[in-house]
Structures are given as structure tokens and as C-alpha cells.
Amino acid sequence: MANSLFEEKLYSDKFIVTTEIGPPKxxxxxxxxxxxxxxxxxxxxxxxxxxxxxxxxxxxxxxCLLVQEHGxxxxxxxxxxxxxxxxxxxxxxLAYFRGVRNVLCLTGDSIDVGDHKEAKPVFDLDSVQLLKxxxxxxxxxxxxxxxxxxxxxxxxxxxxxxEADFIEPQLVKFDKKVxxxxxxxxxxxxxxxxxxxxxxxYASQFKVKILAGIIVMSSARMAQYMNDNVPGIIxxxxxxDELATAEKGKGLQKGIEVAxxxxxxxxxxxxxxxxxxxxxxxxxxxxxxxxxxxLVTIGR
Amino acid sequence: MIDPYQRVxxxxxxxxxxxxxxxxxxxxxxxxxxxxxxxxxxxxxxxSFLEYTVKxxxxxxxxxxxxxxxxxxxxxLSLGCGIGVQALAERFPDMSVLPGVNTSFMGMAxxxxxxxxxxxxxxxxxxxxxxxxxxITRCTKGILNGPCAGTKNGKCEASKDMDCAWILIYxxxxxxxxxxxxxxxxxxxxxRAIPRPKRITSKVSSTGEENG
Numbered sequence: 001m002a003n004s005l006f007e008e009k010l011y012s013d014k015f016i017v018t019t020e021i022g023p024p025k026x027x028x029x030x031x032x033x034x035x036x037x038x039x040x041x042x043x044x045x046x047x048x049x050x051x052x053x054x055x056x057x058x059x060x061x062x063x064c065l066l067v068q069e070h071g072x073x074x075x076x077x078x079x080x081x082x083x084x085x086x087x088x089x090x091x092x093x094l095a096y097f098r099g100v101r102n103v104l105c106l107t108g109d110s111i112d113v114g115d116h117k118e119a120k121p122v123f124d125l126d127s128v129q130l131l132k133x134x135x136x137x138x139x140x141x142x143x144x145x146x147x148x149x150x151x152x153x154x155x156x157x158x159x160x161x162x163e164a165d166f167i168e169p170q171l172v173k174f175d176k177k178v179x180x181x182x183x184x185x186x187x188x189x190x191x192x193x194x195x196x197x198x199x200x201x202y203a204s205q206f207k208v209k210i211l212a213g214i215i216v217m218s219s220a221r222m223a224q225y226m227n228d229n230v231p232g233i234i235x236x237x238x239x240x241d242e243l244a245t246a247e248k249g250k251g252l253q254k255g256i257e258v259a260x261x262x263x264x265x266x267x268x269x270x271x272x273x274x275x276x277x278x279x280x281x282x283x284x285x286x287x288x289x290x291x292x293x294x295l296v297t298i299g300r
Numbered sequence: 301m302i303d304p305y306q307r308v309x310x311x312x313x314x315x316x317x318x319x320x321x322x323x324x325x326x327x328x329x330x331x332x333x334x335x336x337x338x339x340x341x342x343x344x345x346x347x348s349f350l351e352y353t354v355k356x357x358x359x360x361x362x363x364x365x366x367x368x369x370x371x372x373x374x375x376x377l378s379l380g381c382g383i384g385v386q387a388l389a390e391r392f393p394d395m396s397v398l399p400g401v402n403t404s405f406m407g408m409a410x411x412x413x414x415x416x417x418x419x420x421x422x423x424x425x426x427x428x429x430x431x432x433x434x435x436i437t438r439c440t441k442g443i444l445n446g447p448c449a450g451t452k453n454g455k456c457e458a459s460k461d462m463d464c465a466w467i468l469i470y471x472x473x474x475x476x477x478x479x480x481x482x483x484x485x486x487x488x489x490x491x492r493a494i495p496r497p498k499r500i501t502s503k504v505s506s507t508g509e510e511n512g
Contacts, residue, residue: 107448110440112458126443129488161449169470173446231450231457
């Protein structure tokens with residue numbers, strides 16, 4: 001039996017659509033709930049980010065519980081940056097207990113890119129070790145080999161970067177994540193479908209599901225900013241130029257167009273198993289992007 | 301820092317701190333001149349300084365040699381590393397010992413006047429598997445199974461001036477035709493490989509202690 005509705009869809013032939021919501025900086029979750037209500041029936045699952053870009057926020061697991069309470073299917077993003085192996089195992093037990101059954105395993109951005117630059121970086125585990133740890137917990141013991149009274153069972157995923165400027169070392173790591181038990185991958189933002197095609201030629205040898213990451217940009221300036229400041233992201237000049245053609249105040253509209261076009265092509269050409277839409281602070285526009293990509297409302 | 305103390309011993313260290321231009325005889329002499337000058341300028345100084353450099357501040361045998369000098373002062377401003385400061389504090393329980401340098405890392409001279417950190421002295425050495433490049437020290441996340449996705453142009457997401465350790469490791473393993481070492485899974489680190497505070501006891505000296 002599948003661990004979750006999302007896992008069930010993952011192994012159907014359906015084109016998967018996921019998105020993500022960044023929890024608020026503070027305890028007022030009203031805007032987040034608004035976004036959950038807006039998105040829950042339009043996507044197959046909603047990721048809740050874990051202090052994305054190392055900026056302190058309402059917790060990922062708390063956000064997942066909100067998604068669930070409001071009728072959505074959550075994916076719990078877990079990074080290794082802020083918690084050691086005890087804390088992560090404990091959070092996974094709580095997630096499982098409360099019915100949060102999809103976990104995305106990430107190393108986590110460097111503390112240096114965030115808003116608490118003097119904090120202690122934990123990184124007790126890395127993403128590969130985190131995936132392995134979950135498999136150990138599923139087998140009935142904690143990481144130290146002690147028996148668990150009630151073992152979790154989860155649908156686990158990881159990330160991969162098809163557009164890295166030096167792909168070979170990334171593929172070595174991808175292989176390790178697959179071997180460690182990752183069932184699905186959300187890619188870092190994809191802009192150049194050529195690199196996605198090349199990556200899929202490689203990845204298709206594995207029985208894992210690949211969801212192409214789609215980042216929605218609101219202006220050429222934002223694209224340039226991401227190139228300069230966001231870890232790993234490389235927006236091609238052609239897309240920056242296209243965004244720059246937008247009339248004043250219509251940048252986001254152009255960004256939606258670009259994202260919709262990418263998604264549409266990916267689906268039409270059957271390039272991978274689905275998409276993961278990252279609207280980075282503009283969660284409200286995700287339905288417009290899906291509509292632009294002619295992805296019908298999914299319904300549940 | 302030295303305000304409350306009238307007579308201060310400026311104490312250099314003749315080994316590592318000399319080599320890294322941070323606290324050897326030369327730096328002690330510079331500091332001595334600077335302090336005297338500052339005092340003369342302000343006109344209300346009360347301090348008198350004594351300067352000296354021992355061979356090694358981390359070794360009781362060398363510290364013992366300065367016991368008479370220490371008896372003449374109210375405080376020691378040590379230009380040794382953090383270990384030197386603590387070794388002095390242990391040897392002279394009634395003496396205030398102040399850190400004259402801010403010990404930052406164990407490194408190597410990359411070029412003249414540039415030092416780079418290379419070893420975290422973690423007691424869990426991986427250098428055989430990583431082509432002699434330490435991911436624990438040189439990767440900002442200290443991760444063991446390959447690069448994160450934040451690397452760009454061979455640099456680290458934490459700083460554009462810093463090489464990504466895992467890209468260096470990959471390239472060197474490839475050059476040595478040992479890439480299979482990177483394809484292995486490395487389990488989480490054992491942070492208690494040597495419990496902290498760490499102690500290593502060589503058999504010869506422990507036998508001596510037992511006999512004593």
C-alpha cells in the first residue's frame with residue numbers, strides 16, 4: 001500500500017504537479033493558509049520549505065500540518081542545516097505520527113546566505129545520509145541501532161541539479177541518492193530544456209521519478225539577482241532578455257508566460273515525470289501558471 | 301585588556317606563532333614599541349612592559365624557564381596560540397594570563413602573507429578517500445558524499461572567493477583515476493572519534509606515569 005496519496009500518484013502514469021509554500025516569518029499563518037486553500041486542489045502536493053535560503057521562519061513541519069488540516073497533501077522539506085541526527089529523527093517520528101508521509105531530504109543552504117549568519121551550522125548529516133537514515137528507521141531501529149516502538153514508513157525524495165555548470169560530480173551524488181532510496185527528485189530550477197533532456201537520458205536508467213523545478217521570475221532584475229546570489233542557479237541570458245522586454249509593471253506576467261511555456265513543453269515532449277513549481281514569494285500566481293501551461297485542474 | 305595591570309609580560313612563542321608572523325619575537329617587539337608609544341602619547345599610562353619569547357608556550361619544560369620573570373609581573377599578555385595561553389594559566393595559577401592574539405585556525409602558507417585553513421584536527425581523517433583535500437575543513441558544510449547544488453564556477457555558495465572543496469576533490473580523484481572513492485557511500489561522521497576535550501596518551505609516557 002502506498003504511504004501517501006502523492007506516492008500513489010507518483011507511480012501512476014499521471015504528469016505530477018507539485019509546488020511549494022514558504023512559511024511566514026512570524027506566527028501569523030493567515031496568508032499561508034490562503035495560499036494552501038488556493039493551491040490544494042490544483043497540485044498533487046505542496047512542499048513546505050525548511051528555513052529556505054537559511055532565513056528563519058515558521059517551521060516546515062508546522063506548515064505541513066497546516067497543509068494537511070486544510071485538505072492539502074504536504075511534502076515535508078527536511079534540511080540538515082539546523083538539526084542534528086537526534087532532532088531530525090524525532091521530527092520524522094512526529095511527521096509520520098501526524099500523517100505527514102512525504103519527505104524531501106536536502107542538505108540545506110549554507111548559513112552564510114541567510115539572515116542568521118552567526119548561527120552554528122549543524123550539518124551532522126548530509127542529504128545522502130539523511131535518506132539512508134530514513135530507510136534504517138523504516139526497518140525498525142533508530143540510527144544508533146536501537147529498536148523503535150513504532151517505525152515510520154515514508155515516501156522520500158531528494159533534489160538534483162541538471163543545470164549545474166559542472167554536472168559530473170552532481171551525477172555522482174545523484175547516483176548515491178538513488179542508491180540510498182530516493183523515490184522522487186525535484187530538480188533545481190530548470191531554464192534550459194537541453195540540459196534537462198541530457199539529464200533525463202542519464203536518469204532514465206533508474207526507476208525514480210523526476211519532477212523538473214520551475215522557478216517563476218518577476219523581472220529581469222530578479223533573474224540577475226538570482227544568478228548573483230542564489231546558490232547554484234544559472235538563468236540563461238536569453239530568458240533574462242525576454243523578461244527585460246516586459247512593459248513596466250508586467251514583469252511577473254512575462255515570468256508566468258516563461259514558466260508556463262517551459263511546463264507545457266516538458267509535458268508535451270514527455271521530458272520527465274512532472275514539474276515542481278517554485279513561485280518564490282508569489283505563491284498566489286501558481287494557478288495562473290498551470291492554466292497557462294494548459295494543465296487542467298487536477299481535483300482530488 | 302591590560303588596563304588593571306601595572307607590570308605586564310609580553311610573551312611570544314618561538315614555534316608556530318613565529319612561523320605565521322603572529323606572535324614570535326618580532327611581533328612581541330613591535331607590540332612592545334606600540335604599547336609604549338600609545339602610553340607616551342596618552343600621557344597617563346602606568347604600565348611597565350617586559351618582553352620575552354619562549355621556545356614553545358605549549359610545553360611545560362619551556363614554560364618553567366620563565367617562572368622568575370613571571371614573578372616580577374602582574375599579568376602575562378601571551379602572543380601564543382590559545383593553547384599557549386591555557387598552558388600558562390595552568391602553570392601559573394595565581395597569574396592573570398591574557399590572549400594577545402585571536403587564534404583562528406590551523407593552516408598553511410598559501411603564498412607569502414596568505415594562510416589557508418587546512419585541518420580541523422577532527423580525529424576522523426578522510427584524506428585517503430578524498431585525494432588529500434579535506435571536505436570537513438574546506439567545505440563550508442563539511443559534507444561527505446559529494447558537492448551540494450550550491451556550487452557555481454567551482455566556487456562555494458557561501459563565498460565566491462572560496463573554492464568548492466568537492467569540485468577540487470572530484471577533479472583530483474579523476475586525475476588520479478580514483479573516482480570510485482567518491483562513488484562510495486560515506487556514513488555520518490563519528491563526532492566522538494576522540495571525545496572532546498581530546499587526549500592522546502602515548503604508551504611510553506603512560507607507563508612512566510604509572511611507575512611514578
